[in-house]
Amino acid sequence: MTVTITEEPLELLRSMLEEQFVVHTNRLTELTICGRLPGHGGYDARSLDALADTARQGIADTARALRRMSDGTYGICRVCDQPIPLGRLRAVPHADVCTRCQPH
Ligand SMILES: [Zn+2]
Known part of the structure; x- marks a missing residue:
């Protein structure tokens, strides 16, 4: 599984996480x-x-997300291994599961 997020939004999400x-x-x-x-x-x-x-x-949460950015697993759902939609990451930058796998 390769990370499909392009460089630019990733940098934006990184600064959001650092700020948080x-x-x-x-x-x-x-x-x-x-x-x-x-x-x-x-x-x-x-x-x-x-x-x-x-x-x-x-x-x-934010520290974990920043660590996932450095090891290249950021933006991948840890349950189903599918890319997490960018809209969800923008709303919840530290999300590590997609909406479908999010426990209710
Ligand atoms: Zn998932």
Whole structure:
């Protein structure tokens, strides 16, 4: 299976992923700081945990997608081995399964 995505959208998706990675990392840093403040910076402890989890998940997802870009498996569904449509990658740049194989 060869990657059918041409160079240009791939570069665009890479910058989207890099941007998201930075956004999630900054968010996690911010939440970690809030967690250390008296009164958790206005958050209750449970939502702070949930938000931090979401940020960590976002970091993991984008890091994995960037790694797939370097090893050449980006844009290929890991379930059915078919190319993931570009429209889906534009909407969800870290997607590693196509819409059909997406668990519901
Ligand atoms: Zn699939």
